[in-house]
Amino acid sequence: MQTLLAEFIRSTPEGAEAAEILGKCVHCGFCTATCPTYQLLGDELDGPRGRIYLIKQVLEGAAPTQKTQLHLDRCLTCRNCETTCPSGVQYGRLLDIGRKVVEDRVPRPRAQRLMRTALKEGLTSPLFAPALKLGQMVRPLLPATLKRKVPAKQDAGAWPARTHARRMLLLAGCVQPAMAPNINAATARVFDALGVELVVPKAAGCCGAIRYHLNDHDGGLADARRNIDAWWPHIEAGCEAIVMNASGCGAQVREYGHLLRLDPAYAAKAKRVSEVTKDVAELLPALLAEKGLTARGDARVVFHPPCTLQHAQQIRGAVEALLASFGAEVLPFADSHLCCGSAGTYSIFQPELSMQLRDRKLASLQQPQPDEILSANIGCIAHLSTGTDTPVKHWIEWLDGRLRAG
Ligand code: SF4
Numbered sequence: 001m002q003t004l005l006a007e008f009i010r011s012t013p014e015g016a017e018a019a020e021i022l023g024k025c026v027h028c029g030f031c032t033a034t035c036p037t038y039q040l041l042g043d044e045l046d047g048p049r050g051r052i053y054l055i056k057q058v059l060e061g062a063a064p065t066q067k068t069q070l071h072l073d074r075c076l077t078c079r080n081c082e083t084t085c086p087s088g089v090q091y092g093r094l095l096d097i098g099r100k101v102v103e104d105r106v107p108r109p110r111a112q113r114l115m116r117t118a119l120k121e122g123l124t125s126p127l128f129a130p131a132l133k134l135g136q137m138v139r140p141l142l143p144a145t146l147k148r149k150v151p152a153k154q155d156a157g158a159w160p161a162r163t164h165a166r167r168m169l170l171l172a173g174c175v176q177p178a179m180a181p182n183i184n185a186a187t188a189r190v191f192d193a194l195g196v197e198l199v200v201p202k203a204a205g206c207c208g209a210i211r212y213h214l215n216d217h218d219g220g221l222a223d224a225r226r227n228i229d230a231w232w233p234h235i236e237a238g239c240e241a242i243v244m245n246a247s248g249c250g251a252q253v254r255e256y257g258h259l260l261r262l263d264p265a266y267a268a269k270a271k272r273v274s275e276v277t278k279d280v281a282e283l284l285p286a287l288l289a290e291k292g293l294t295a296r297g298d299a300r301v302v303f304h305p306p307c308t309l310q311h312a313q314q315i316r317g318a319v320e321a322l323l324a325s326f327g328a329e330v331l332p333f334a335d336s337h338l339c340c341g342s343a344g345t346y347s348i349f350q351p352e353l354s355m356q357l358r359d360r361k362l363a364s365l366q367q368p369q370p371d372e373i374l375s376a377n378i379g380c381i382a383h384l385s386t387g388t389d390t391p392v393k394h395w396i397e398w399l400d401g402r403l404r405a406g
């Protein structure tokens, strides 16, 4: 697809990147068939090929409108289309560029602007935890619909007291420690059992995905630089990996090298940080094999692979294999490639589409009648939990329980 960039973006790095990505698209439309929003809405402009056309037009100088913005807003950024595309079109990166250009040119209504700022600052703020605690205190008094949105208070269990010569870093995340503290504690316990101490540098915080995907690129990059500063002394001291147990954060940190490639002060560090960033499922097979740790038992589970795991990070089958090796019957279900509708802040800004996707996903997940639904990202876990009584948890919590039970 040949692109004649408009003057305003022609000589910029974003323009060069967008033109390169657009050049790979051959308009075949294979991606459209697997796009969740196209499946729901049936409009070409709510599928990847249509959105690619819209972005191309804007980058070539057409004035974007609120309608352009709406079609781009409706995209889940699930990147299912990237997995489907036979030409290697990096749709997610193109979308980031296109959305930012449209954001700068199409003013949003005041209420939307306020909501976006409140989420960007609220979810990543230290005040999120006390606010959630307050919600949990009044939870029993809330009506059922609201109650489901406030996760019940969770006991995290003990953080391992032992230290080990072998150390890795853990990104605690911004909302995860408050919403589901057991995920980080369970991760630390599993690694402790394998002879690895997980270190959580206090200065590290939100990975930047929330700000970046709400088109605050500067804010997202500031989050990235702060995390790199927090991790760098540990990496220089030989820390071999940064462990990610939220696939959304993992996908973002893996992009640091690309996002900061033009920053002379951070490019090399960011590249290194991205290289040593690993999902828990990538690290555990080798560690488990080294220690010869096993546990058996019966369990019927389904594993919902988050889009940020299977499409953004292209990690497929690793968790299912681990679960099976610890005695789980991992039940197959339909349409495992489709998004559950959580997608960061999507469930707040596009509630109708998000709920339709959640209900479809839950219908598929529950069809084989599992005892538990497992996943790998706090957003998916919280979102799916709002629509079912079947327990939904992170798979590392399941593995921690299995190891502790022996
Ligand atoms: S990222 Fe997901 S929702 Fe967006 S166009 Fe691609 S497949 Fe569709």
Ligand code: SF4
Residues within 6 Å of the ligand: 024, 025, 026, 027, 028, 029, 030, 031, 032, 048, 049, 081, 084, 085, 086, 087, 088, 089
């Ligand atoms: S599948 Fe790839 S090449 Fe085909 S239309 Fe979609 S993005 Fe373009």
